[in-house]
Amino acid sequence: MNHSSKRPCVTAALLTAILCAGFALPLAAHEGHEHGDEKKIQSAPGNAPQRLPDGAVFLPKSAQRGMGVLTVRVAEESLPRTFELPGRVIMDPHVGGRVQAMIPGRIEAAGAHGLPAAGSKVKKGEVLAWVVPASGAIERSNQSALLAELKASLGLAERRVARLKELADTVPRKDIDAAESELASLKGRIAAVGGGLSGREALIAPVGGVLAASNAVVGQVVEPKELIFEVIDPDSLHIEATAFDPLPLDQVAAATVTVGDGGRQRAVELNFVGAPRRLREQALPLIFENHAAGAALSLPLGLPVKVLVKLKSTVSGLPLPASALARNTANQVVVWVKTAPERFEARPIRSEPLDGVRVLVTGGLKAGERVVVQGASLIAQIR
Template identity: 60%
Template sequence: MKRAITNHLAGLGVVLALAAVWPAQAGEGHDHGDAPAAPSANGPQRQPDGSVFLPKPAQRQLGVRTMVTEEAELPRSVELNGKVLMDPNAGGKVQPLNAGRIEPGPRGLPSPGQVVRKGDVLAYVVPSAAPIERSNQSAQLAELRAAKSLADKRVARLKELADTVPRKDIEAAESEAASLGERIAAVGGGLATREALVAPVSGVIASAHVVAGQVVDARELLFEIVDPGRLRIEALAFDPALGADVGSATLAVGNQRVPLVFVGAARSLREQALPLGFRAQGAALNGLAVGQPVRVFVQTRQKVKGIPVPVASLMKSPANQTVVWVKTAPERFEPRTVTTEPLDGLNVAVTSGLKAGDRVATQGATLINQVR
């Protein structure tokens, strides 16, 4: 019995092994073939030559926009590292003349970002004096008050004897009494006066370094006030000859281009570089802060022949080369390797790799570059 079962299991194993080796055959009319599944020809795909097939519906969905290029004589530009500074004619600093204790102003202590007007009282400084100095002033004030009382009584007596006393004696006594009154006012004011910290210009509080009750020293910086619409830009040029070849300059703030007015170049080097000063105005500057690093694009008087394209059109190829996508057919984009030079922060000058009349992708180039 056991031998029959063993023989049956052995035969079943041989049949299963032969079935695994023997190729399976589909029934008649059900052969699917050995070819792989064909990719969909209606979706975006990368072609063997590196170009991208992008149907019209996909172009609209990705927001692809193109522009026709034109060749022109463009100013040769230099990109410099810069920094935002306060305009000395539109900003100011608030510093106390004397050491003392801070007291809030009529509207409290201002906070950074608060709008103030010229002449507003920001805070008070109560002058600090040693106890011996205050006691000496108090003693001097008491002596002056006593002398003033005697002077007033003497003037009253002389006026009663006006018929027998010369007029000049009465006038001298009155003058002495008035002088003592002014000295009392001066000494008393020195004991009770507070130094008012007044806003020198209208603008926005850029920085505040005080709290109520804080003891500050003379000439300590307490507040900085700037006008966000009027700032200075300082750029460092490592080529001193650039200061005499500045034609124009721009500053890129987000997607906006702010023109800069060249003020002048310094006559002394700083960190082996020549500082260049520019003046900027406009509502686009509201997003900048004093001390913020920026990029300044200086257009020189030299010209270069090239094709201006937006910076958003520049992509990187797998070989880390700078490319732009050119629309060669209604649904076909080809990558073109280009060389560029800076122009104004929002655009670059393509000096090779493109020709006039090419249609370059300006929006959606990043998505085209990701198609595989």
């Protein structure tokens, strides 16, 4: 009686435990009837930027705004063919000049304001500094002795002229003229010797402009032909490009050089002046110029630059900013094309320089596609 009453309770408790365990375990679906939840989770990009299995990049709109991604629709254009040549900034010989010492001596300031510093504005004919001639003790003593001898001879010549003029009625006129000529010669020799002892050389600005270089210090001893100052015109820029390969000079139209760095780069247009018909170090120099307000202040003398020489012949392609170019893991030059509102694909391209700020895409891209022109390097970093 007692055993039979306990058996239903044990059976009910065991059934309840089995049912609870069954609900806790995942139910296995029949073969061919999977719901595909795991597949959906793997393929759905979510809301985070990520690299997709096919190499494309998923980038949500919010991430695009945060990264500052900008795109443009490219269009085909016919533009001048361009070559990139190494070059350097040189002085315009028409409006620039150098100030060099003609004698050995010591530098002295030209006024109370002292010596002009590099970057100062100067006027044509302005005295920039003085060079006090340097001479040895023996040389100075010889000049002093010669000066004393000339002064003594000058006194005798003055008295002789005075006597001859008193006897003008009895003395031939030619004797008086000869005495006066000797007196004038002695005065000139005294002035020359005295100037050599106490004189100084003025360093004068040959042109007006800005001091590009100032190598003068008060008390500095300089030698003849030593460069002291260099003056340039701030509104004249000259570039010398070097062509190592044959270049059709009759096809050269103009050139550009890039000024600035980062996102503030700009291309400065240059006019072709000409090219000498003589090689220098197995290369042909080409001279370009630009005359504009402050043109020479943006590029200092001697700065190496990249000159993009434009020819009269044209080539068809898709112009793009240089910031649109990036590199993939295979070190190929690519651009990122926007194929969907939140999908970007990398396209290997062929390009050539255009003007220092833009490039011309000649292969790998089609007209009408939207290309990333800002933020391409950030997209390439997404993994």
